[in-house]
Each structure stands twice: as C-alpha cells, then as structure tokens.
Amino acid sequence: MATETADAPAAILPVRSFATGPVLGIAAAATVLLLAFASRYGYHRDELYFLEASHHLAFGYVDQPPIAVLGAALDRVVFGNSLLGLRLIPALLVGACIIITGAMAREFGGGRFAQGFAALCVAGGAILAVGSLEGPTVYDVALWSLVSFLVVRILRTGDQRLWLLVGLAVGIGVEAKQTVPLLLAGLAIGFLVNGQRAIFRSRWLWAGAAIALMGLAPNLAWQAAHGWPSAEMNSHLRAEHSGLGAAITLPFLSITAVGIAVAPIWMAGWWGLWRDSNARRFRAFAVAFAIAFVFVWIVIPDRFYYAFGLYPVLIAYGSLITAQVVTGERGFFRRSPQRRVLWRSPRSAAGIVVASGVVSLPLLLPVLPASTLATLNLQKVNYNLGEEIGWPEYTREVAAVWDSLAPSARANAVIVTSNYGEAGAIDRFGSGVGLPNAYSGHNSYWWWGPPRPTSGTAVAIGFDRSDLTSYFGTVRLAARVHNNAGVANDEEGAPIWVCTDQVAPWPQIWPRFKDYG
Numbered sequence: 433m434a435t436e437t438a439d440a441p442a443a444i445l446p447v448r449s450f451a452t453g454p455v456l457g458i459a460a461a462a463t464v465l466l467l468a469f470a471s472r473y474g475y476h477r478d479e480l481y482f483l484e485a486s487h488h489l490a491f492g493y494v495d496q497p498p499i500a501v502l503g504a505a506l507d508r509v510v511f512g513n514s515l516l517g518l519r520l521i522p523a524l525l526v527g528a529c530i531i532i533t534g535a536m537a538r539e540f541g542g543g544r545f546a547q548g549f550a551a552l553c554v555a556g557g558a559i560l561a562v563g564s565l566e567g568p569t570v571y572d573v574a575l576w577s578l579v580s581f582l583v584v585r586i587l588r589t590g591d592q593r594l595w596l597l598v599g600l601a602v603g604i605g606v607e608a609k610q611t612v613p614l615l616l617a618g619l620a621i622g623f624l625v626n627g628q629r630a631i632f633r634s635r636w637l638w639a640g641a642a643i644a645l646m647g648l649a650p651n652l653a654w655q656a657a658h659g660w661p662s663a664e665m666n667s668h669l670r671a672e673h674s675g676l677g678a679a680i681t682l683p684f685l686s687i688t689a690v691g692i693a694v695a696p697i698w699m700a701g702w703w704g705l706w707r708d709s710n711a712r713r714f715r716a717f718a719v720a721f722a723i724a725f726v727f728v729w730i731v732i733p734d735r736f737y738y739a740f741g742l743y744p745v746l747i748a749y750g751s752l753i754t755a756q757v758v759t760g761e762r763g764f765f766r767r768s769p770q771r772r773v774l775w776r777s778p779r780s781a782a783g784i785v786v787a788s789g790v791v792s793l794p795l796l797l798p799v800l801p802a803s804t805l806a807t808l809n810l811q812k813v814n815y816n817l818g819e820e821i822g823w824p825e826y827t828r829e830v831a832a833v834w835d836s837l838a839p840s841a842r843a844n845a846v847i848v849t850s851n852y853g854e855a856g857a858i859d860r861f862g863s864g865v866g867l868p869n870a871y872s873g874h875n876s877y878w879w880w881g882p883p884r885p886t887s888g889t890a891v892a893i894g895f896d897r898s899d900l901t902s903y904f905g906t907v908r909l910a911a912r913v914h915n916n917a918g919v920a921n922d923e924e925g926a927p928i929w930v931c932t933d934q935v936a937p938w939p940q941i942w943p944r945f946k947d948y949g
Contacts, residue, residue, distance in 0.1 A: 445588050447538050454548030455534035459527040462555040465797070466523035466563050471515045472798035473820035475860065476565050477853025477922075479518060480823065483508060484852075484859045485876060492654030494661040494875040494948055499608040500568045507566070513860070518566045525574040526563030529744060530554045532577045536748035539584045540711070545759050545778050550751035552782060553698075554744055556789030557691030561796040562740065565816060569737060571608035575601055576615050576741020580717065583619065584745065587713045592636040599640025603647020610651075610662070611738050618723040618742075622716025658879075665875065665948035670732050682733040686725060689736060690743050693788030698743055701750025717745050754781055806918040819922065822915025823857040826923055830858060831865035833891055833910045833928050844888030846938075848945075850895045852877050854923065873945030882942035890931040897929070903941050905933030 475483075486505035491498055503521050511517025530551045537550040554560075562570045582598045585591065605612035623631050631637060655662055687695050705711065706718035724739040732738070758778050794800050795814050802821050805811050811818030830847065837845055847862075847870040849855040855872035862869070871883040883890070892900055893913070900907045913926040935941075 444590060445541065447541060447588075448543045450538055451534060451544040451547035454544065455531055455551045458534075458548065458551040458555050459530040462530055462560060462563075463523045463527035466526060466560065467516065467520065469564070469797045469799055470519040470523070473802055473817070474823055475515060475518075475820065475857070476567075476816060477819045477823075477851070477856065479504065479566050480856025480860050481852040481875075481877075482566060482856075483513065483518075484856050488876070488880060490654060491650040492658070492662075494658075494665055494879070496568050496609065496662075497607040497651045499571050499604070500566060503566050503571075519564065522563045522566055522570040525570050526555075526560060529559060529563075529574050529577045532574075532581050533744040533748050536577075536581050536584055536745055537751050539581070539588050540714070540749055540752050542748070542752045542755055543759075546751045546755035549754060549778075549782060549785075550744075550748045552785050553690070553694045553747045553751060556785045557694045557792075558689050558737075558796060559740065559743065560789075561814065561816070562737070564797050568609040569740070572605065572611055573741045573744075575605035575608060575612060577744045579605065579612070579615060580742070580745040584714060584717075592634045595634060595636040595640035596643060597640075599643030600647075602640075602644035606644070606648045607651055611741075614724055614727060614738070615720060615741060618720025619716050621723060622719030625719050626712065626715045628713070628716065661948060666732075668949040669735075679729060679733045682729050682736055685736040686739070689740065690747070691785070691788055691792060693785045694747065697750035697754060698746040699750070700753045701746035701748065704753050705746070705749050711749075714749070717742070717749075721746060802917040802919065806920070809920070811919065811921060818919050819853070821917055821919045821921055822913075822923060823853075824861055825915050826854070826913050827857050827861040827867070828865055829911055829913055830891065830893060830928060831862070831867050833930065834867055836910065837889060837891075837930070841889045841932075844885045845891060846871060846883035846885065846888065847891045847893070848872065848883060849893045850874070850899075850926075850947075851922075854893050854926075873942070873947045875948060878942075878946045878948075881945070882938040884938070886937040886939060887934045890929075890934070892929040892931050894923070894926045895929065897927075900929060900931055903935055904931035905935065907931050 482501050482504035485493060485501040486508055489498070489501065489505065493501065504518060506521070507514060507518040511520075533554045534547040534551040537547045540546075542550070559573060562573055578601045579598055582594050582601065586594045586598075602612055602616065623629070687699070690698060702718050702721055705714055721739065721742045724742055728735060728738050758781050795810060798817060798820060800808075800810070805817060805821065834842065834845070834847070847855075847858060847868065849858070849870050849872045852872055852874040855870035855874070855877055858867055858870040871877065871881045873881065890904065891910075892907075897907055897909075908930045909927055910930045911928040913923050913928065915921070915924060918924075
C-alpha cells in the first residue's frame with residue numbers, strides 16, 4: 433500500500449472476517465468469571481452510596497452524573513437489592529469492551545489471531561477488575577472503547593454518517609463520567625497534529641457534536657442549579673490526590689495498569705500508531721493517549737485509571753503487531769522484520785497472557801477468602817478489595833450502640849456518619865436491625881440532610897472527637913468498628929460516638945458538615 437498523505441481522501445481499507453468464536457468466547461468467559469465472584473465479599477462503599485442515591489434520582493450528583501445511580505436503581509427495582517444483580521451490568525459491559533477491542537483489531541486489518549489475542553489481553557488485565565463493581569468507571573471505559581471503535585471505523589471507511597453514533601455514545605458517556613471530553617480533545621488535537629483538518633469540515637461531525645451536547649445538557653443544568661458542586665469536589669480531589677509521590681508512581685502504574693504481560697502489547701500499539709506510515713490515518717489515537725496521560729499526570733496523578741478507556745484501541749493495534757511477528761499476519765503496514773516482541777509463537781503469546789491473568793486474579797477479583805486479606809494485605813495493592821469487607825458487622829455494631837440508648841433518647845436521636853459508605857451501609861442493612869436511615873455531610877448525602885429531628889442525641893460514626901465537640905457538650909466513645917475478617921480497611925477501628933447536649937439545631941450547623949471529596 434502506498435503511504436498516505438495527511439489530508440487526502442482516504443481509501444477504504446479491507447478487513448478480514450470477524451473472529452466470532454474466539455472473541456465471543458473470551459468475552460463470555462470473562463463475564464461469567466465476574467459474575468461467579470460477584471457475591472464473594474460484599475458491597476463496596478461506593479455501591480452502598482449509589483443504592484441510597486437511587487432513592488433520590490436526579491440529573492446529577494456532587495461526584496458524578498446519573499448513569500451509575502440508574503444502574504443501582506435498576507438493581508433495586510428489578511433484582512431486589514441483589515449484589516449479583518447490581519454487578520450484572522458491569523460484567524456485561526466488560527464483555528462488550530472485550531468484543532469491541534477484538535472488533536477494533538479487525539478494523540485495523542487483523543485476522544483471527546490478532547482479534548482473539550486483543551480480546552484476551554483485555555480480559556487478562558485490570559479492565560476485568562473495573563467490571564467487578566457497579567460504578568461510573570466501567571461505563572466510562574466501555575463508552576471510550578465504543579467511541580474509539582466508531583472513530584477507527586470512520587477513518588477506515590470514510591463513512592461520515594457514523595459521527596452521529598459517536599455523538600450519541602459521547603452524549604451517554606458524559607452522563608456516566610465527565611472524562612469523555614478528554615478523549616475527544618485528545619483526538620481533535622491528534623487530527624490537527626496529523627494534518628487531518630478535512631475531518632472538521634464534515635457536517636456529520638458537527639451534527640454528532642450537537643447530539644453530544646444534548647446529552648451533556650441535563651447534568652450541566654443540574655450542576656448550574658446546585659452551584660457547580662463537582663467543580664468544588666474536583667478541586668478538593670486534586671489537592672488530596674496530587675503530590676510528588678503520586679506523580680512518581682503514575683508512569684509505573686500506567687505501564688502495568690492492564691497487566692504486566694499486556695504492557696508490551698499496548699506500548700507496541702501506541703508506538704505503532706505513532707510511527708507506522710501506512711497507518712497514518714489512525715495516528716490521532718497515539719496523540720490522544722499522550723495528552724490524556726500528561727493531563728492526568730499534571731492534574732490528578734493518583735487517578736491513573738482515568739485514561740483506562742484508551743487502552744483497548746492501543747491493545748487492538750498492538751495485537752496486530754504481535755500477530756505480524758508470531759503468525760505473519762499483515763495489517764495496514766508493510767511487514768517489519770526488525771520488530772520484536774516477547775514471543776515467537778501464537779501459543780506462547782496467548783499462554784503468557786493467560787498465565788499472567790491467572791496469577792494476578794487475586795489482585796483483581798475477590799477470589800480468596802476475606803480473611804486472607806488480613807494476612808496478605810492485598811487491599812494495599814487493590815484498595816477496592818478491602819472496601820467490600822465488613823459492612824453488615826459494622827451495621828450491627830452501630831445497632832448495639834443505638835439499642836444502648838434510653839428509649840427517651842432514641843425518640844429524638846439521629847445517626848450521622850463521616851462518609852457516604854458508612855451512611856449507605858446503615859441505609860441498606862439498618863432496617864433489619866432496627867436502625868433509622870443515616871445522615872452524612874459527604875458529597876450528595878449533604879443535600880439529603882439536615883438530620884431530623886432537629887436536635888437531640890446523635891450517634892456519630894467515623895469522626896475525630898474534635899469534629900464534634902463544637903456542636904455537642906458531651907461526646908462519649910461508645911465502641912469501635914471491627915470486621916470479622918480482621919481486614920485493615922478504612923472502617924476498621926473507626927469510633928462510634930454518642931453525642932448529647934446539642935448546642936444548636938441541625939439546620940443551623942449542617943452547612944459546616946459539608947464535605948465534598
């Protein structure tokens with residue numbers, strides 16, 4: 433194939449047939465694996481928050497748009513607060529992401545091995561862990577992958593009408609998480625760097641942009657009506673999750689994020705998208721990843737997973753390069769004998785990725801007994817594992833303190849927590865042990881306050897004593913939180929206070945409990 437010029441009309445590139453069996457088989461296996469371990473531990477603190485938020489449906493929340501909350505509402509209404517039901521959609525989205533990655537390898541000209549290997553690489557890394565929890569990240573990754581696939585197809589075929597689907601996917605994506613514009617900005621800059629200015633003259637692109645803006649509008653209106661709380665929260669997060677240590681570790685985490693064995697695949701994909709002259713039309717993706725990486729590194733380096741959605745397209749192209757070496761498959765570039773990867777046969781390539789995935793599985797999913805976390809401290813590597821432990825025990829401990837109050841005190845008592853996970857656990861499990869719903873100043877919970885009754889005894893969980901003495905004359909330590917597995921998570925050892933002699937009614941002091949972060 434002749435080398436392409438930057439802004440010339442691109443010829444339609446041919447593709448091979450879709451590797452239906454390998455790609456769909458890997459996607460199905462990953463989905464089944466996620467569902468098999470979905471109920472191994474328990475709810476994550478974020479999921480408990482989403483469940484309560486599903487009782488307060490809105491076009492936005494302090495920390496996110498509404499889609500993850502709608503997923504929790506679906507579980508509550510259809511599956512009756514089933515943990516398996518809550519995590520069904522995330523598992524299916526990971527399966528979809530695997531299929532999309534295989535399809536992108538096909539769009540790049542990959543054959544059966546390249547498509548299946550691309551699917552395997554996604555299934556064998558941290559993207560699998562993203563699908564183990566209900567939350568905005570899994571929707572974000574799936575929608576970034578879909579947008580990447582559609583843009584690759586537009587660039588391969590020249591079918592400008594697909595920009596309408598891009599706009600629809602982006603419009604949905606911004607209602608899941610507000611990072612999709614980062615991908616679009618990166619691609620736009622990539623097109624300009626690559627000299628593909630003709631793309632911006634397509635009326636279909638601007639029609640798609642209008643659709644995307646319509647998707648953004650509801651959450652944007654909610655933010656404006658509530659004083660832009662997400663901007664305030666993001667400011668707090670940047671202060672909390674930045675710093676030299678996070679900046680130093682980000683490159684390492686970014687390289688290994690989707691698996692050590694997959695690291696050379698996606699890096700080869702990035703380099704190939706940047707350097708292969710006969711694949712020049714796709715170069716914008718290499719630029720987009722570089723921009724996303726630098727943006728996260730500068731703005732919030734502790735959140736390396738914000739760019740997760742671009743790994744599938746890099747893996748897809750890297751799988752094509754791997755296939756060139758191990759099978760002789762050729763994509764949209766001349767064969768380059770000097771290219772080297774770690775493997776020399778299809779079997780060894782697939783085997784190493786599978787073996788790496790199996791070895792790392794205890795870090796990705798709750799496959800080991802919960803008590804194992806107490807000795808191996810796996811939650812130090814994957815924080816989310818520890819946050820799925822101990823919520824029913826925590827609720828019972830709060831109930832024991834609540835029941836120790838005199839009946840006259842309970843009549844005007846409230847439960848106030850320091851974070852939304854603590855409040856969400858009480859709202860989910862508390863009715864079974866005689867507890868009322870909880871209040872918290874954390875993120876959107878603050879909007880659902882202030883506590884009622886407006887004054888009386890408060891059972892306060894997770895606060896430092898100094899946080900409470902300004903509002904109560906007596907603050908007594910009643911208990912501390914412990915989980916049966918002995919896991920050192922965020923709640924282990926948290927204090928439970930009984931607070932009396934309130935100095936002012938809750939509506940008056942509630943603004944000082946606001947905590948966006």
